[in-house]
Every structure is written in C-alpha cells, then in structure tokens.
Amino acid sequence: MSIADNLLKYKNELDLAGVKLVAVSKNHPADAALEAYNAGQRIFGENLVQEMVEKQEQLPKDIEWHLIGHLQSNKVKYIAPFIKLIESVDSLKLLKEINKQAIKNNRVIDCLLQIYIADEDTKFGLAFDEAIELLRSEEFATFKNVRILGLMGIATNTALEGQTKAEFQELKVLFDGIKLSFFRKEDSFKEISMGMSSDYKLAIAEGSTMVRIGSNIFGKRVIKHWKTEKE
Numbered sequence: 001m002s003i004a005d006n007l008l009k010y011k012n013e014l015d016l017a018g019v020k021l022v023a024v025s026k027n028h029p030a031d032a033a034l035e036a037y038n039a040g041q042r043i044f045g046e047n048l049v050q051e052m053v054e055k056q057e058q059l060p061k062d063i064e065w066h067l068i069g070h071l072q073s074n075k076v077k078y079i080a081p082f083i084k085l086i087e088s089v090d091s092l093k094l095l096k097e098i099n100k101q102a103i104k105n106n107r108v109i110d111c112l113l114q115i116y117i118a119d120e121d122t123k124f125g126l127a128f129d130e131a132i133e134l135l136r137s138e139e140f141a142t143f144k145n146v147r148i149l150g151l152m153g154i155a156t157n158t159a160l161e162g163q164t165k166a167e168f169q170e171l172k173v174l175f176d177g178i179k180l181s182f183f184r185k186e187d188s189f190k191e192i193s194m195g196m197s198s199d200y201k202l203a204i205a206e207g208s209t210m211v212r213i214g215s216n217i218f219g220k221r222v223i224k225h226w227k228t229e230k231e
Contacts, residue, residue: 003032004039006217011040014211017204022066022193024214026051027221030058036217037063045087045212049075056082068152068193068212070124073097080105087112087152087193090124092134095146102145110147112193115174117167118156125153128174135182148183150191150209151175155199164199168206175207 001009007023014021022045025033033044037060046052047069056065064084071086073094079086080101089095089111102109113134116125126134131151134140153171155164175192183189195203195211203211215221 003035003218007036007039007041010213010217014204019204019208020210022068022210022212023217024068024196024212025055025218026069026214028218030055032218033059033063043084045214049078053078076101077104080107080109083109085110085112085149088114088124089148090114090116090126092137092139095134095143096139099143099146108145108147110149112150112152112191113148115151115153115171117153117171119158119163120156123154131174131178132181135178147188149188150193151178152193154196155194155203161199161202165202165206168194168199168203168208172207 010021020043021041022043023036023041024045025036026045026047033055042062043064043066045066045068046055049067049071052065052067056063065079065082066085066087067079067083068087070090071088071094076094076097080098086098086109089098095111098109098111113131114125115131116123116127151171151174153167155167158164171194172192179189191209192207193210193212194208197213197216200208200211200213
C-alpha cells in the first residue's frame with residue numbers, strides 16, 4: 001500500500017474517535033511527507049531539530065510541526081519561529097528557554113509536559129512529582145509566552161498489554177489531577193499525547209487525544225544522515 005493509502009486508513013479510524021493523528025515523518029525524505037500532505041495530513045512529528053528545520057523549509061507552510069523527541073535547550077532557537085507544538089518538555093530549564101525564544105519571535109509556543117511513565121532507562125520525561133513541582137514553581141508563573149496544552153507519555157516497549165494499559169491509565173489520572181489543580185479554567189489544557197503504531201488503540205481507550213504513528217504510515221526508516229542532538 002502507498003503512504004496515502006496507509007494514512008487514510010488511520011485518518012478515517014481516528015477521525016471517528018475524535019483523536020488527532022501526528023504522522024511521524026522522522027528519518028523519511030521530505031517527498032514522503034509531501035505524499036502524506038497531499039493525502040490530507042497536516043500534523044507531522046519529528047525527533048531531531050535539524051531534520052525538522054530542513055523539511056520545514058522544503059514543505060508547505062501550513063504544516064503543523066510537532067517536536068516529539070528529546071530537545072536540548074540550545075536547539076530551541078532553530079524551531080521557535082515556526083513550531084506548532086513541543087510535545088517533549090521535560091524540565092523547567094527547557095521551558096524557560098522556550099519562553100525566552102518565544103518572546104524573541106513575538107509569539108506564544110504551545111507545549112506538552114513529557115511524563116516518564118515507562119519502565120525503561122532510555123526514555124525521557126518528568127516524574128509525577130517533578131511535574132507538580134514545575135507547575136507550582138514561582139518561575140513557571142512568570143512564563144507568559146508558553147502555553148501548556150496537556151501531557152505526553154511514551155509507554156514501555158513491551159508485548160504485555162496489561163503493563164501498557166496501566167501506564168496509560170497512570171498518565172490519564174495525572175492529567176485529570178493537574179487539570180483540576182492548575183488548569184481548571186483553561187479550556188486549552190485538553191491534550192494527552194500517548195500511543196504509537198503498536199499501542200494506539202490501547203491509548204485511545206484510556207483517553208488519548210493525540211497518537212503518533214510513523215512506520216505504519218511511511219514504512220521502514222530510510223534516512224540516517226542527520227546528526228543526533230548530542231552531536
């Protein structure tokens with residue numbers, strides 16, 4: 001099946017569920033993203049800043065770009081002019097830099113707090129208590145050019161559906177608590193980004209509003225020349 005065919009299968013299913021699709025185009029050429037765009041997709045997710053910047057320059061400007069990978073503070077300036085949503089905010093330091101760069105670009109940048117829900121050391125994210133501490137901090141209260149829309153989490157890479165389901169449930173419980181305590185009057189705080197190609201149906205059942213699907217749309221990753229953010 002073509003990229004367009006794969007995409008439409010998911011779009012039809014997710015539209016019925018009222019869930020947003022983030023097409024994860026990382027490590028695929030701009031032409032692949034363009035095929036998905038021409039089939040109606042407008043939200044694309046990338047892990048690496050350099051890759052996102054290059055594609056943003058080549059592709060239509062009404063694309064909504066989501067940064068879904070770990071973001072270093074010194075990279076924020078490169079995406080601040082155009083980024084639609086940073087899903088991977090995992091520290092107060094990073095949020096401070098996003099606010100700083102948003103001010104420079106005269107805009108408000110939407111963000112999700114990435115929460116650590118997996119039983120894996122390789123995953124990033126705030127612990128539950130760290131997320132609460134961040135939201136309670138005096139410094140966070142001074143950030144006027146960032147807007148927190150919700151939470152993001154990546155479940156453990158496991159075949160155990162019970163474990164995946166429990167991790168999604170924990171994220172939903174935290175979301176509900178944070179909504180009640182900090183964003184009760186903010187209609188914009190409504191997004192829970194959880195679920196990928198292998199577990200998106202479980203995620204939707206547990207309250208996800210946004211799923212990230214890559215390989216099942218674009219196929220195997222074909223580009224490996226971008227540097228990692230550590231380089």
